[in-house]
Amino acid sequence: MNVARPVALVVLLVLPSIPTVCFGDTVFTSDGSKLVGKIEQMAGGKLKIASALFGHVEIDSSQIVAFEFDEPLTVEFESGDRLVGTMAAGDEQRTSTMRTALGALDVSAGQIKSMWPPGSESPELAAVKAEAAETKRAYAPEWKSTFEAGGSRKEGNTDTLDARGRFDLRRKTAVDMLHFYLAAEYSEQNDSRTTNEYRGGMNYEYTIDDHWSWYARMELEFDEFEDLDLRATAASGGTYYWLKKPHHELKNRFGAGYRHEAYQGDRTNDSAVIDLGLDYRLDVVPWARFTHSTTYSPDFEEFNDYRLDLDTALLIPFKDDRFKLKVGMRNEYNSSPQPGFDRLDNTYYANIVVELP
DSSP: OTTHHHHHHHHHHHGGGSOGGGGSEEEEETTSOEEEEEEEEEETTEEEEEETTTEEEEEEGGGEEEEEEEEEEEEEETTSOEEEEEEEEOTTSSSEEEEETTEEEEEOGGGEEEEEOTTSOOHHHHHHHHHHHHHHHHHSOEEEEEEEEEEEEEOSSSOEEEEEEEEEEEEEOSSEEEEEEEEEEEEEETTEEEEEEEEEEEEEEEEOSSSEEEEEEEEEEEEGGGTEEEEEEEEEEEEEEEEEETTEEEEEEEEEEEEEEEETTTEEEEEEEEEEEEEEEEEEETTEEEEEEEEEEEBSSOTTSEEEEEEEEEEEEOSSTTEEEEEEEEEEEESSOOTTOOSEEEEEEEEEEEEEO
8 A cells, every 4th residue: 555655646747747649649561660740741651640749740641450539630531522520549559430510431541632720721731832932932032232442542653443343133043044244444654544344245044954055245335545446245055054053063155146246446446256165163262253154255257266264263251151252263365456555464363252132
């Protein structure tokens, strides 16, 4: 009697702390086992049950032969019919009897397609809505804009001023990317201009599969000291991604286009061109990104007449990663320049890049 009292006391103290799932639903399997807990849902050939002993468990519905639960559930059958009620396992626990407002119905586990609590969405509908929401988020456009600028000023025996800037606006979704940019370079020495150049353009890329996409681009350029009033290039073609990872990317561009050049003195030049390119990006370490871009555009008829543009840079973020230091070199080679001009222009720069809100 003295032993019984402490045992009874322990039982009284422990019972309230045991989760109610211990006394809930029962699932009987084909190997004779049974799992007691709380049925959460059944869908897609899987049944989820919360067990006090094993936690959240997922069972293949093909292994289930009978159910038993006292709390009503919505049951959808393979026929498409739906009923709400409770279930009791048969004497041999190989079938179940479903009790509904319309009466009792003998069912086998193989007839049941899905189950879920009354008043909530079916698992299939919830999955469709979740997938639709995820697709919507993936296809929602992400806008990003940056501004970069650099320059120097010197006064004394020689007064010099160098200034350059660039603005980029990108719109990106899961399937395409649209990029606008505008860049300018200006310099003067002893109050006389020595550089006055403007460039702007648009690039559009649409994803076909994991490796291929197609693109269209246009670029406009003005250069006072090349006597160039306008150089307009439009091209389209395909892009192949050799590498396409979040921190490492390599792609080639293959296409064709048209170039129009208008020089001072009403001189013009129009030609069909081949458009070839290479773009490479690598996050060397978390605080440094290396980028390189090459564009090669020879004339369709005269391969000796071509333009080659290269831009190589290293970006290093500051403590606030909205601000970056961009150090690089731009090389512009024109195989057939106007008389009196060099074929190669090299620009070395160090700019501050600001990611705009």
